[in-house]
Structures are given as structure tokens and as C-alpha cells.
Amino acid sequence: xxxxxxxxxxxxxxxxxxxxxxxxxxxxxxxxxxxxxxxxxxxxxxxxxxxxxxxxxxxxxxxxxxxxxxxxxxxxxxxxxxxxxxxxxxxxxxxxxxxxxxxxxxxxxxxxxxxxxxxxxxxxxxxxxxxxxxxxxxxxxxxxxxxxxxxxxxxxxxxxxxxxxxxxxxxxxxxxxxxxxxxxxxxxxxxxxxxxxxxxxxxxxxxxxxxxxxxxxxxxxxxxxxxxxxxxxxxxxxxxxxxxxxxxxxxxxxxxxxxxxxxxxxxxxxxxxxxxxxxxxxxxxxxxxxxxxxxxxxxxxxxxxx
Amino acid sequence: xxxxxxxxxxxxxxxxxxxxxxxxxxxxxxxxxxxxxxxxxxxxxxxxxxxxxxxxxxxxxxxxxxxxxxxxxxxxxxxxxxxxxxxxxxxxxxxxxxxxxxxxxxxxxxxxxxxxxxxxxxxxxxxxxxxxxxxxxxxxxxxxxxxxxxxxxxxxxxxxxxxxxxxxxxxxxxxxxxxxxxxxxxxxxxxxxxxxxxxxxxxxxxxxxxxxxxxxxxxxxxxxxxxxxxxxxxxxxxxxxxxxxxxxxxxxxxxxxxxxxxxxxxxxxxxxxxxxxxxxxxxxxxxxxxxxxxxxxxxxxxxxxxxxxxxxxxxxxxxxxxxxxxxxxxxxxxxxxxxxxxxxxxxxxxxxxxxxxxxxxxxxxxxxxxxxxxxxxxxxxxxxxxxxxxxxxxxxxxxxxxxxxxxxxxxxxxxxxxxxxxxxxxxxxxxxxxxxxxxx
Numbered sequence: 001x002x003x004x005x006x007x008x009x010x011x012x013x014x015x016x017x018x019x020x021x022x023x024x025x026x027x028x029x030x031x032x033x034x035x036x037x038x039x040x041x042x043x044x045x046x047x048x049x050x051x052x053x054x055x056x057x058x059x060x061x062x063x064x065x066x067x068x069x070x071x072x073x074x075x076x077x078x079x080x081x082x083x084x085x086x087x088x089x090x091x092x093x094x095x096x097x098x099x100x101x102x103x104x105x106x107x108x109x110x111x112x113x114x115x116x117x118x119x120x121x122x123x124x125x126x127x128x129x130x131x132x133x134x135x136x137x138x139x140x141x142x143x144x145x146x147x148x149x150x151x152x153x154x155x156x157x158x159x160x161x162x163x164x165x166x167x168x169x170x171x172x173x174x175x176x177x178x179x180x181x182x183x184x185x186x187x188x189x190x191x192x193x194x195x196x197x198x199x200x201x202x203x204x205x206x207x208x209x210x211x212x213x214x215x216x217x218x219x220x221x222x223x224x225x226x227x228x229x230x231x232x233x234x235x236x237x238x239x240x241x242x243x244x245x246x247x248x249x250x251x252x253x254x255x256x257x258x259x260x261x262x263x264x265x266x267x268x269x270x271x272x273x274x275x276x277x278x279x280x281x282x283x284x285x286x287x288x289x290x291x292x293x294x295x296x297x298x299x300x301x302x303x304x305x306x
Numbered sequence: 307x308x309x310x311x312x313x314x315x316x317x318x319x320x321x322x323x324x325x326x327x328x329x330x331x332x333x334x335x336x337x338x339x340x341x342x343x344x345x346x347x348x349x350x351x352x353x354x355x356x357x358x359x360x361x362x363x364x365x366x367x368x369x370x371x372x373x374x375x376x377x378x379x380x381x382x383x384x385x386x387x388x389x390x391x392x393x394x395x396x397x398x399x400x401x402x403x404x405x406x407x408x409x410x411x412x413x414x415x416x417x418x419x420x421x422x423x424x425x426x427x428x429x430x431x432x433x434x435x436x437x438x439x440x441x442x443x444x445x446x447x448x449x450x451x452x453x454x455x456x457x458x459x460x461x462x463x464x465x466x467x468x469x470x471x472x473x474x475x476x477x478x479x480x481x482x483x484x485x486x487x488x489x490x491x492x493x494x495x496x497x498x499x500x501x502x503x504x505x506x507x508x509x510x511x512x513x514x515x516x517x518x519x520x521x522x523x524x525x526x527x528x529x530x531x532x533x534x535x536x537x538x539x540x541x542x543x544x545x546x547x548x549x550x551x552x553x554x555x556x557x558x559x560x561x562x563x564x565x566x567x568x569x570x571x572x573x574x575x576x577x578x579x580x581x582x583x584x585x586x587x588x589x590x591x592x593x594x595x596x597x598x599x600x601x602x603x604x605x606x607x608x609x610x611x612x613x614x615x616x617x618x619x620x621x622x623x624x625x626x627x628x629x630x631x632x633x634x635x636x637x638x639x640x641x642x643x644x645x646x647x648x649x650x651x652x653x654x655x656x657x658x659x660x661x662x663x664x665x666x667x668x669x670x671x672x673x674x675x676x677x678x679x680x681x682x683x684x685x686x687x688x689x690x691x692x693x694x695x696x697x698x699x700x701x702x703x704x705x706x707x708x709x710x711x712x713x714x715x716x717x718x719x720x721x722x723x724x725x726x727x728x729x730x731x732x733x734x735x736x737x738x739x740x741x742x743x744x745x746x
Contacts, residue, residue: 052346
């Protein structure tokens with residue numbers, strides 16, 4: 001299973017490797033650590049969108065290991081880097097799906113990949129033998145409801161849809177009510193994309209959150225933020241704002257099959273203590289896999305062509 | 307962490323003072339800060355390197371002028387270089403035989419379809435006859451999305467089920483020509499630059515039809531990969547311009563620098579909101595200060611100017627100088643502030659430290675406070691507004707009751723008013739220099 005997963009990660013990220021191959025192989029190919037090694041290493045960390053603060057911390061850690069453990073070879077440095085990166089990511093805790101139904105609210109900025117991710121989640125849970133109901137509460141963006149409807153038809157999953165420009169809170173309420181009466185196990189609710197700086201839209205999202213709680217005590221049980229892996233340093237501000245508004249409980253890293261490496265995951269994990277549950281590795285329905293920190297770190301390093 | 311570059315550079319230069327030339331050591335220290343600021347703004351690592359070396363060259367040996375302190379001088383050079391890299395804004399190219407084709411390309415989720423609607427609306431308002439073309443047969447409901455926008459804007463949308471984009475584009479152009487349309491906007495599917503098949507499709511489209519514009523649509527929040535993405539699209543088709551979307555967020559937008567460095571094509575438009583009218587031309591100076599984390603003061607000033615009632619302001623200023631500033635004037639000023647838009651947006655436009663501080667203010671509370679203040683003033687008699695000194699305890703109770711507030715709120719407002727009055731008196735005595743320094 002683990003090997004299979006790693007293979008999936010690798011094929012998902014193969015395209016990435018093709019485009020940027022060989023940069024670190026130059027670093028790690030040389031046997032002796034030089035000043036140039038450090039400079040290149042810094043470049044690669046920053047270019048992975050890991051951010052300056054985290055990059056500096058990682059570099060300091062590695063310097064310390066280098067001098068205390070007396071590292072001289074670049075292959076040793078690579079190993080140390082791998083461990084340092086890995087230590088900065090938690091293995092996501094197992095999903096608690098004990099509530100019946102378990103309500104999952106999907107939030108994020110415009111264009112991050114929420115709707116496609118929901119389709120993939122629908123398939124993922126159904127493949128685990130769960131019954132799933134989708135709620136199309138993005139009543140704002142043109143044809144967003146149609147988009148999820150098409151996915152639901154393809155997957156043969158039931159869906160509750162809102163009217164264009166209807167009240168998203170009402171849709172989430174109806175969806176949860178319907179799930180209760182049908183005895184469905186998992187409810188996934190799509191919301192409109194919104195920039196975290198838009199106060200009124202964030203207020204609307206808070207309302208959707210509150211209304212879900214009125215439909216069912218404890219709902220939504222999980223709030224997942226879908227983030228585009230190509231996002232830069234703004235990712236942290238996004239995650240912070242959504243967490244404050246609707247108590248985000250986890251992150252899904254979408255579009256990790258792009259050439260971007262998703263380095264902002266490190267800062268989000270560290271500073272906001274949000275687990276990363278899933279990663280989107282392609283356009284096909286089964287291209288969503290549980291986030292595997294080992295594979296993620298390995299693929300970042302693999303990406304560097306070692 | 308939230309210091310602006312100006313503040314950081316001021317620290318670097320504390321010891322230098324205002325004489326002599328900038329030494330190499332000074333410049334080195336300053337360049338470290340410039341580099342960090344740009345990296346924090348998502349400018350690509352390699353692009354930053356080149357950029358900083360240009361700024362360094364210009365800075366070393368630069369005479370310290372009397373007008374600017376060293377920090378301001380470095381900022382000035384950085385700013386000039388940024389503005390030069392960003393380049394002049396360029397209008398959409400609508401030359402050539404009609405109908406002219408505008409083709410939108412970009413990653414998934416960058417905002418192409420919304421941009422297509424916005425550009426259609428903009429050009430129609432300039433008298434063009436616009437047709438939209440939905441050339442994304444892959445993403446579910448992508449075509450419906452453009453159709454919905456077309457309906458809302460009353461702009462026709464061309465679609466053909468089962469026809470691949472190159473042929474579809476050709477058909478649309480033929481139809482547009484027959485129908486007397488002057489502009490065709492082609493909305494293509496989102497694609498990764500790594501997806502060879504889809505990138506070839508873009509090439510295939512441009513062998514069949516000749517776009518007047520191929521606009522790369524880029525999310526302003528994008529990180530370091532902006533460079534590779536831009537390269538990938540540039541290699542597949544001849545990009546003629548950039549559209550930066552989601553500029554209403556709080557990303558610094560450094561990707562604009564990265565992409566400009568790679569493609570060299572002009573930035574043409576900025577997407578600044580959810581509404582179909584939220585499309586703006588771009589100003590290099592404003593974008594440069596945003597990238598440096600210095601806020602959008604120009605935008606703020608423009609907004610203030612647009613809403614400002616010149617005549618009222620003139621009258622107020624005259625009375626102010628005579629020391630006749632009353633609570634009535636206070637209320638008018640509050641109203642003008644409110645006209646500038648939701649407080650949350652105004653607060654976001656403040657630079658660096660102030661902007662961060664402002665973000666901790668709950669705009670709803672601030673709005674509430676403003677409304678309260680207005681209510682209190684509205685509950686006063688004319689006499690009270692013009693001469694607040696007459697407000698004794700019983701009058702205050704009445705005002706509080708009338709405005710649904712407490713006597714404490716009334717007292718607080720009166721104190722603010724007295725403080726403001728004192729400030730204006732000081733201003734009158736010593737001219738503008740008497741004002742506390744508001745902007746560092």
C-alpha cells in the first residue's frame with residue numbers, strides 16, 4: 001500500500017521532474033560541501049515557496065548539524081535536509097468520521113480547485129464504502145452549481161443544489177437535513193470561492209458555518225481549506241484568515257501536479273498547526289491521495305534530481 | 307516582521323546621517339533588506355538576484371542628497387527600477403482587420419473566464435460589438451459558466467458541442483465576421499505549462515486564427531513558479547500581454563516582476579473584484595509600492611478625491627482656519643469618509659505597519675462606531691452642534707437617549723471633538739509643520 005502510494009506520488013510529480021531536472025543533482029553530485037552548495041540550497045528552498053523565514057530556519061538547522069556532526073559530503077547534507085523537512089510536517093491524524101452524518105465544509109479562495117476536489121473526495125469516500133451527499137452551496141459563481149452537478153451525475157452521487165444567487169446557508173441546511181433523513185454518512189458542502197480580505201464574503205461564510213450547526217449539533221465536523229499549490233507567500237495569510245473565520249481543521253493541497261512544489265505547506269503546518277489531509281496530484285478523479293509527508297518530502301528531493 | 311522596507315532601511319542607515327556618499331558596506335546592508343522584501347513579495351529568486359545587482363550598481367557611490375535620507379534614496383532607486391521592470395501600461399491592441407481576436411490563456415483557476423466577461427463588458431462599453439467564445443470543452447460546466455456571464459452582460463456566446471478548440475476558434479471567427487462583430491474573445495481551458503498535449507493545442511489554435519492579443523491571465527497570489535509558468539506559455543504561443551487577477555486580495559503581487567522579466571510583454575489589465583466591472587488599467591507606480599509593502603496610498607488618495615465634494619471642503623477649510631470647526635463639520639467629514647467605500651477596503655490600502663494594524667480592526671466594529679457617532683450628532687439640536695459647550699448633563703442625557711447610546715459615548719465624542727479642535731488651533735499657529743508626523 002505504502003509503496004503503491006509512493007508510486008502514485010511519483011507519477012503525479014513526474015511532469016514536475018521533467019521540467020526542472022538536475023538542479024540539485026549538481027549540488028549533491030559534488031562530494032564536498034562548499035559555500036556554493038549552501039547558496040544553491042537556499043535558492044532551491046525559496047523557489048519551492050517554502051518562504052524566507054522557514055528557509056532561514058532550515059538553513060540554520062543544517063549548519064548546526066553540519067558542524068556538530070562534522071558533515072563534509074553533500075550526500076550527508078541531503079540526508080540531513082530530508083530529515084529536517086520531514087520533521088517539520090506532521091502525519092495527518094486519522095479522520096474522525098464517527099458523527100452520522102459527518103459534515104465537511106470546503107472553503108478557499110477563488111480558483112483554488114474546490115469543486116474538482118469535492119468530486120475527488122466524493123469518489124474517495126464512496127470507494128471506502130461510505131454513502132456521500134454533496135451540497136452545492138456556491139450559488140454565486142456562474143455555473144458553479146452546474147459544475148458540481150455534472151460531477152455528481154458522473155459519480156452517481158446524490159446532490160442538493162442551490163438556486164443561482166440563492167442563500168448558501170439555506171443550501172447547507174437543506175443538505176444536512178436531507179442527509180439526516182436519508183441516513184447518509186458523509187456530507188461534503190461546496191462554498192463559493194472568496195478572497196480572505198473580503199470582509200462581507202467572509203461574514204457570509206461564517207453564516208454558512210453557523211447554519212450548518214443549527215441543522216445538526218456539532219456540524220460542520222470538519223472544515224477543509226483547499227489551497228492551490230502554486231500559491232506563494234500569501235498562502236499563510238489565506239490560511240490564517242479562513243482559520244479565524246470558520247475554524248479550518250485541515251488543508252488540501254490542490255494542483256500539486258503543477259510545476260509548483262507546494263512549499264508553503266511547511267509554514268502553514270508550523271505556524272497554524274493545521275494538518276494537511278490530502279494532495280491533488282492530477283486531473284483524474286482518483287488523483288486525490290491522502291497526504292503522505294514522507295512521499296511529499298521525498299518527492300521534493302526527488303524533484304531535485306538526486 | 308510587518309515593518310515596511312522604509313522602516314528597515316531607516317534602521318540600516320541610522321549611523322550614516324545625511325552626508326557623503328553611500329559606501330559599499332552601507333549598500334550591502336541595504337541590499338539584504340531589499341532582497342528579503344522582494345522575496346517576501348514572491349518575486350522569483352533568480353529575478354531578485356539580477357534586480358538587486360542592478361540596484362546595487364546604481365546605489366554605490368550615489369551622492370547623499372540633502373532632500374532625502376539614505377533610506378529614502380535607496381527606496382527611490384528600488385522604486386525606479388521596479389517601475390522600469392514593470393513597464394508602462396499598454397492598452398489592448400485592437401488594430402488589424404475586424405473582427406479582432408483576443409485569446410486568453412493561463413493555468414486552471416487563474417480567472418480566465420471571469421476576465422473574458424470583464425474584458426467583453428469593457429470593450430462593449432467602448433462601442434465594440436463583442437462575441438465571447440467558450441473554448442474549454444474539458445472542465446465540467448466551463449461553457450455554461452461563460453454562457454451565464456454572457457447572458458448577464460447580454461453578449462452572445464459561441465459554443466459548439468464536440469468541436470475541438472482550434473476548429474471552434476476558426477468557426478467562431480467566420481461567424482463573427484458574417485455577423486458584423488468587431489471583437490471576439492476566446493476563453494481557452496486552463497492548463498499546466500507541463501501538459502504537452504494541451505500546450506500544443508494552443509499552438510494549433512494560433513495556426514488557424516491570428517489573435518491580435520494573446521493575454522496570459524495570472525493569479526496575483528502565485529509564488530516562485532510564476533517564472534516557469536510564464537516561460538512555458540511564452541514558448542507555446544506569442545504572448546502579447548498580461549492580466550493580473552485577484553488583485554483585491556492582500557498578496558504583494560511580486561509575480562508581476564517575475565513574469566515581466568521573463569516575457570517582457572506589457573501588463574494590460576488588473577482584476578480587482580468579483581463584479582464584472584472590477585477591471586482596471588494598471589499603474590506601475592502603484593504596483594511597485596504594493597510589491598514593496600508600502601500600501602496603495604495613491605489609490606487611497608484617488609478614492610478620496612473621487613468622492614470629495616470640493617465646494618464643501620473649501621467652505622470647511624475656511625471655517626476651520628477661522629477656528630469655527632463645529633460638530634456639524636465633523637459629521638460631514640464622517641459622511642465623506644463613508645462615501646469612500648467600506649472601511650475594510652480603505653483600511654487595506656494603508657501602507658505596511660499601518661495596514662497590518664488596520665487589519666486587526668474589525669471593520670464592522672469601526673462601521674458601528676461611525677454610525678454611533680453620526681447618530682449622536684444627529685440627535686443634537688442645531689445650537690448644540692454649533693456650540694457644543696452648551697451641552698450640560700441634562701442635554702447629554704437627552705442626546706444619549708435620542709441616539710440610543712450612553713452618556714459616556716456622548717462624552718467620548720465631545721472629547722474627540724475637543725482634541726481635534728486643539729489640533730487645528732495648533733495648525734493655525736504654526737502651519738503644517740505643527741502637525742504630528744503622520745507618515746514616516
